[in-house]
Amino acid sequence: MAEQGGTIPLIAARGITRRFGAFTALERVDFAVRPGEIHALLGENGAGKSTLMNLLSGLLRPSEGEILLNGDPVRFRSPADAERQGIGMVHQHFLLVPPLSVSENLLLGTAPGMGGLLSYPIRRVLDEARSLADRLGWRIPWNAPVGSLPVGTQQRIEILKALRGVTRVLIFDEPTAVLTPTETPELFDTLRRLAGEGRGIVFISHKLDEVLALSETITVLRRGRVVARTRAAETDARSLAEAMVGPDREASSLIQDGAVSASRAGQATVPAGGAALFVENLAVAGQARPLLNGLSFAVSPGEIFGIAGVDGNGQGELADCLAGLIRPSSGTLRIGNDQPAASPGAFRRAGVAVIPADRQTRGLALPLSLTENLALGVYDSPVYRRGPLLLWPALRRRTEDLIRQYDIRATGAGALARSLSGGNQQKVVIARALAENPRVVVAVNPTRGLDVGAIAYVHAALRGAQASGAAIVLISTELEEVLSLATHRVAVLYEGAFSGIVSPDSPRDEIGLLMGGKTREVPGAAAR
Numbered sequence: 311m312a313e314q315g316g317t318i319p320l321i322a323a324r325g326i327t328r329r330f331g332a333f334t335a336l337e338r339v340d341f342a343v344r345p346g347e348i349h350a351l352l353g354e355n356g357a358g359k360s361t362l363m364n365l366l367s368g369l370l371r372p373s374e375g376e377i378l379l380n381g382d383p384v385r386f387r388s389p390a391d392a393e394r395q396g397i398g399m400v401h402q403h404f405l406l407v408p409p410l411s412v413s414e415n416l417l418l419g420t421a422p423g424m425g426g427l428l429s430y431p432i433r434r435v436l437d438e439a440r441s442l443a444d445r446l447g448w449r450i451p452w453n454a455p456v457g458s459l460p461v462g463t464q465q466r467i468e469i470l471k472a473l474r475g476v477t478r479v480l481i482f483d484e485p486t487a488v489l490t491p492t493e494t495p496e497l498f499d500t501l502r503r504l505a506g507e508g509r510g511i512v513f514i515s516h517k518l519d520e521v522l523a524l525s526e527t528i529t530v531l532r533r534g535r536v537v538a539r540t541r542a543a544e545t546d547a548r549s550l551a552e553a554m555v556g557p558d559r560e561a562s563s564l565i566q567d568g569a570v571s572a573s574r575a576g577q578a579t580v581p582a583g584g585a586a587l588f589v590e591n592l593a594v595a596g597q598a599r600p601l602l603n604g605l606s607f608a609v610s611p612g613e614i615f616g617i618a619g620v621d622g623n624g625q626g627e628l629a630d631c632l633a634g635l636i637r638p639s640s641g642t643l644r645i646g647n648d649q650p651a652a653s654p655g656a657f658r659r660a661g662v663a664v665i666p667a668d669r670q671t672r673g674l675a676l677p678l679s680l681t682e683n684l685a686l687g688v689y690d691s692p693v694y695r696r697g698p699l700l701l702w703p704a705l706r707r708r709t710e711d712l713i714r715q716y717d718i719r720a721t722g723a724g725a726l727a728r729s730l731s732g733g734n735q736q737k738v739v740i741a742r743a744l745a746e747n748p749r750v751v752v753a754v755n756p757t758r759g760l761d762v763g764a765i766a767y768v769h770a771a772l773r774g775a776q777a778s779g780a781a782i783v784l785i786s787t788e789l790e791e792v793l794s795l796a797t798h799r800v801a802v803l804y805e806g807a808f809s810g811i812v813s814p815d816s817p818r819d820e821i822g823l824l825m826g827g828k829t830r831e832v833p834g835a836a837a838r
């Protein structure tokens with residue numbers, strides 16, 4: 311391996327090709343991480359980023375080429391094997407076990423080479439995790455079930471888990487996709503500190519500004535090949551976006567306002583027919599305090615109603631109520647004039663389509679094909695069914711149309727949802743939600759993990775649904791996204807209640823205060 315700056319890379323890929331059946335996901339890729347370096351990996355959804363990192367962390371094996379550890383060829387037999395040799399990865403989709411406590415998750419899969427549970431006392435694993443958390447200033451509820459914690463905390467647990475033992479290289483696959491604006495700078499401080507201790511860091515993100523701010527080196531993948539490698543100081547967002555999408559596509563149209571298109575959807579005209587979604591005094595009880603309390607709002611056809619807020623303030627519960635997944639403890643919820651029973655089927659039949667926050671557990675059936683996944687929303691429609699029989703050819707044709715329309719990168723309608731890249735899985739979820747002209751769309755963090763082009767596409771798709779009369783509830787922790795898409799009102803959710811409902815043109819610092827719980831009296835802002 312050619313040496314750069316006189317240091318041998320901690321880990322390197324040399325001439326790596328990886329095929330899945332007939333499909334080549336990576337082709338002759340070179341990549342290296344040096345001590346103290348933060349190396350960003352960029353590329354569109356499906357470019358091969360996660361695949362490359364899965365190879366470096368022992369989850370996958372290359373079809374051709376080799377991996378070098380400190381300059382010597384190595385073959386990782388498993389992620390535990392890679393972890394033993396100092397390579398840790400924080401995955402795009404967390405690998406935590408939700409019902410187990412934080413401590414139990416940290417002990418899970420403790421690699422034998424780290425001493426095994428016998429020679430490497432449980433106490434020591436936990437003590438080290440605790441002292442690391444202290445060093446980073448993290449307050450972790452060690453005995454709480456992981457599934458009950460906000461994603462930002464879950465990610466910290468993933469980081470602590472990846473840092474067990476003697477990690478030299480730490481790979482982060484889209485770590486900021488699940489973080490709030492306040493959590494991201496904290497993560498960056500952590501990454502800088504870890505690099506400062508001589509570790510090598512790989513950082514995957516679709517947010518070009520983040521990549522430029524944080525990393526030293528940037529590698530860009532396009533359709534499985536390295537198309538650019540540069541120092542962050544010598545490039546800018548436009549050049550990077552161009553490298554990502556290639557010369558045949560217009561990159562400049564994709565990078566307005568930090569990957570979020572700034573144009574506002576048209577002002578809603580409230581038709582005489584009244585609200586498509588009507589919520590009054592909605593409450594969901596919790597153990598210590600209510601999870602939702604006294605929420606009232608109405609959304610008209612053609613309106614995008616934005617709901618901002620830091621994750622963990624009731625977004626999940628609100629989305630679950632609006633999807634019919636949980637029954638509110640009190641309050642009224644109407645879709646048009648219907649009051650559907652609290653079941654997802656009843657809500658779907660009333661015209662509610664949901665883009666859930668967690669595509670892997672809620673959005674998709676990973677072992678099933680795209681046709682089967684996309685059929686989930688329409689299997690009771692007469693167009694796709696005769697009596698008990700599903701009309702598979704029609705469902706397949708519909709899938710092929712949606713694949714084209716939503717630019718889903720997959721080998722075909724029969725591809726398993728599991729085999730798609732993270733961003734392409736999200737496109738499937740969105741295609742299914744919007745395909746059947748829903749009356750109400752509940753979108754929760756709809757662009758999490760998408761590349762710049764795909765974000766622009768999803769925003770256009772939501773605006774398209776709005777223009778054709780859907781009432782859209784956009785719940786997102788991306789403040790810029792909420793502000794740019796909301797037609798005229800943004801509510802801020804704090805500890806289960808609205809701390810304010812403001813115009814999307816309001817000053818950011820004012821919205822920031824509401825996000826922190828400073829309430830603001832909004833005359834007549836409730837159901838209107």
Ligand SMILES: Nc1ncnc2c1ncn2[C@@H]1O[C@H](COP(=O)(O)OP(=O)(O)OP(=O)(O)O)[C@@H](O)[C@H]1O
Nearest residue numbers: 330335355356357358359360361729730731732733
């Ligand atoms: N197990 C698999 N079987 C078949 N194809 C796969 C498999 N894993 C990945 N692929 C394909 O390889 C390509 C690269 O996927 P990968 O997950 O590496 O993309 P990515 O760059 O991480 O994208 P994203 O930004 O969306 O996460 C995709 O087209 C994907 O469908």
Ligand SMILES: [Mg+2]
Nearest residue numbers: 360402731732
């Ligand atoms: Mg990925």
